[in-house]
Amino acid sequence: MTTIEQSPAASTTDAPAVHVDGLWKIFGPRADKIMQSDEAKLSRKELQEKTGHVVGVRDVSFDVAPGEVFVVMGLSGSGKSTLVRLLTRLIEPTSGTVQLYGEDITAMSDKALLDTRRRKVSMVFQHFGLLPHRKVIDNVAFGLEVRGEGKGNRRNRAQEMVDLVGLSGYENNFPDQLSGGMQQRVGLARALAADPDILMFDEPFSALDPLIRRDMQNEVIRLHEEVGKTMVFITHDLAEALKLGDRILIMRDGEVVQIGTPDEVVAAPADEYVRDFVSDVPRSHVLTLKWVMREPDGSAVDGPVVRSDQIVRDAARVVLDHHGPCRVVDADDKVVGVVDDEDILRVVVAEEDAS
Numbered sequence: 001m002t003t004i005e006q007s008p009a010a011s012t013t014d015a016p017a018v019h020v021d022g023l024w025k026i027f028g029p030r031a032d033k034i035m036q037s038d039e040a041k042l043s044r045k046e047l048q049e050k051t052g053h054v055v056g057v058r059d060v061s062f063d064v065a066p067g068e069v070f071v072v073m074g075l076s077g078s079g080k081s082t083l084v085r086l087l088t089r090l091i092e093p094t095s096g097t098v099q100l101y102g103e104d105i106t107a108m109s110d111k112a113l114l115d116t117r118r119r120k121v122s123m124v125f126q127h128f129g130l131l132p133h134r135k136v137i138d139n140v141a142f143g144l145e146v147r148g149e150g151k152g153n154r155r156n157r158a159q160e161m162v163d164l165v166g167l168s169g170y171e172n173n174f175p176d177q178l179s180g181g182m183q184q185r186v187g188l189a190r191a192l193a194a195d196p197d198i199l200m201f202d203e204p205f206s207a208l209d210p211l212i213r214r215d216m217q218n219e220v221i222r223l224h225e226e227v228g229k230t231m232v233f234i235t236h237d238l239a240e241a242l243k244l245g246d247r248i249l250i251m252r253d254g255e256v257v258q259i260g261t262p263d264e265v266v267a268a269p270a271d272e273y274v275r276d277f278v279s280d281v282p283r284s285h286v287l288t289l290k291w292v293m294r295e296p297d298g299s300a301v302d303g304p305v306v307r308s309d310q311i312v313r314d315a316a317r318v319v320l321d322h323h324g325p326c327r328v329v330d331a332d333d334k335v336v337g338v339v340d341d342e343d344i345l346r347v348v349v350a351e352e353d354a355s
């Protein structure tokens with residue numbers, strides 16, 4: 001039985017886990033001056049050509065709810081790594097604020113900031129960052145050691161986390177005796193050991209083979225179900241974003257293009273850029289009935305009931321088996337639409353045409 005708990009802050013305040021307001025990062029020596037001038041309005045390309053400064057993140061605002069998995073997605077250079085580093089001030093913002101569970105980290109002293117990083121946030125990176133001369137168990141316990149926990153406590157805790165991520169029996173191995181996937185499990189265990197309020201992942205699985213990568217994504221979903229932590233997850237892989245995210249923030253050139261649930265992003269892309277991104281996505285795997293249902297017209301009074309937030313693929317069997325309209329209900333069991341086999345097949349056929 002593990003002793004990870006839902007973040008206590010989540011239950012005692014209404015503050016979002018992460019609150020980002022008007023966040024900017026301009027790289028270069030005159031960043032502050034540029035921020036206060038009209039030059040800040042120039043596009044990334046124009047600013048770079050004119051001043052040599054690079055806009056990493058431009059006027060980004062969003063909230064992450066406690067317990068949410070929030071994915072930041074974009075192509076290389078879109079500003080994802082800069083953004084996630086700004087969230088814990090590993091990079092200083094040029095402007096804007098970041099609050100973690102109501103605490104403004106942009107206004108914190110260095111000491112308070114260090115404490116927040118040690119106790120409240122854990123990061124998982126692409127390059128696992130394990131200490132090669134330490135055994136698995138000692139790598140997992142490292143963060144606890146840094147913050148001064150006694151040896152007995154940290155050993156017990158580290159063992160719990162090793163068990164939680166499925167590495168029981170490997171505690172005394174050294175990192176180079178483990179596969180890439182197993183090393184990243186050590187990274188996950190180390191991040192969880194500190195019992196942080198928020199876990200941040202910066203492209204953690206990009207270096208892994210596709211099959212191992214899929215295993216690790218499933219592992220994140222399982223761990224999230226088990227420990228319920230708030231997660232901010234950076235990736236350039238749309239399929240990964242759709243699979244893991246409760247919501248997805250799509251970035252381009254340092255700016256937010258769209259923030260939405262996976263089905264919103266696929267069904268209602270904000271612009272051509274997002275539309276292009278999502279064009280290959282198998283829609284029946286992502287769209288919910290909300291996007292394919294029709295207005296209620298009284299035709300389905302005794303048809304089977306399906307939920308508007310059900311994924312089309314998951315609802316297909318019920319709808320196709322019933323030769324007639326089904327009732328679609330919302331979370332309050334109110335009938336909000338009807339759906340029949342044609343509505344379902346329209347999505348599936350469009351998907352086959354696209355592939």
Ligand SMILES: Nc1ncnc2c1ncn2[C@@H]1O[C@H](COP(=O)(O)OP(=O)(O)OP(=O)(O)O)[C@@H](O)[C@H]1O
Pocket residue numbers: 027028054055056074075076077078079080081082083236
């Ligand atoms: N220290 C720095 N100095 C100058 N420019 C930087 C610095 N760090 C990042 N940049 C620039 O900021 C922009 C955003 O970079 P960032 O690394 O955040 O993007 P990314 O989406 O994480 O890309 P990747 O997936 O390749 O890591 C890029 O144009 C990058 O060249």
